[in-house]
Amino acid sequence: MKATEETLKNIRKKQAFIIDMDGVIYHGNVLLPGAAQFVDWLRRQKKRFLFLTNSSERSPEELSQKMARLGIDVGPGHFYSSALATAAFLANQKPNGSAYVIGEPGLIHALYRVGYTMNNINPDYVVVGEASSYNLDTLIKAVRLVIGGAKLIGTNPDLTGPGEGGLVPACGALVAPIELATGRKAYFVGKPNPLMMRHALRTLGATREETVIIGDRMDTDIIAGIESQIETVLVLTGVTARQDLPKYAYAPDHVLEGIFEIPEAIEHTPDEAAAGKM
Incomplete structure (x- = not known):
């Protein structure tokens, strides 16, 4: 069940994106559908973004290298881990x-x-x-x-x-x-600890109102957003299934089948359209 256009419009208008990695961008060493297109969309739309992962295994440099091996070029400055x-x-x-x-x-x-x-x-x-x-x-x-x-x-x-x-x-x-x-x-120390969320907002130079957090876990990503008063997006490509949602006393603001739903309706930035780069 794909998200409504109104839901996607609300997500796309955000200026800053806090994004989980495992279950959102990849599973292990397998890139999830639409991940590369999503990162490209973030850049084209001049969005601020930070990959915020609870994994403590890799340094930002190693996370950057892993993304490069998967076909996505993102510098180490875009990563912050629980380590x-x-x-x-x-x-x-x-x-x-x-x-x-x-x-x-x-x-x-x-x-x-x-x-x-x-x-x-x-x-x-x-x-x-x-x-x-x-x-x-x-x-x-x-x-x-x-x-x-x-x-x-x-x-x-x-x-x-x-x-x-x-x-x-x-x-x-x-x-x-x-x-x-x-x-x-x-x-x-990791999500949903507010320490992680405050660091993310400081790094992005963003307010809570202009930021969205995207994750696959209700008990870390989504609750972290709720407790920090940041709009939340749950994607169903990780550990949480749609039938799991009634088990929780709280709910995400938006539910998507996957990250691939976000960029598909916007092809060009206003600057590009004005310049005739179609």
Whole structure:
């Protein structure tokens, strides 16, 4: 069921776009339909845009390179991840602290850049992100360090994420056993934490009223927009299906089958039309 023209008109008139990646632009290493055309439309219409991802695995440079491999040229300045948000939060909380990290290079490098050191003996924090290295040994180590006094931080609360073969466990699922074993609750920095949304608006130089957030998750993307008073667009190409919507006490402003619906009705900017570039 495609969106109405009125819905698409409301989305297209926004000047700033906050866009999730997994489930919106791609699944794993597979580009979703219309993603390249959407980014081209953003540029042609001179929109401001920022890819805001709860994934902590890759740096902005790596995310830019991944998009390039998928056929979309977007510079590193258009990306902000939960890894960067986590590093900024910890640097503010305890400058030049130390952490035991269960995560990928994107998270580790983000922490190094703000002056953090890696510490598996007596760290200030145990920081958990998506991690292929997650196993029983790392779990036991994390539990013992948290019981010993380290504070528990999760890069994002997502329980699952979309992969090429279906859903995969995400950060929230990896943190849960540590919480259960220690009786301590993690603090999650990624969406829907307002820290991420405020950074996005500052980066875009935009007000809430002229911005829209596009995502595939009700419990992170959509609730983040609602709590930040930013108009929300749910796309059904990720983890949320239309039949899931009644399960939630809140609703997105708009629901699209996919990102491909947004650019199709506008072909040229006013400047191009006036110049006769048809």
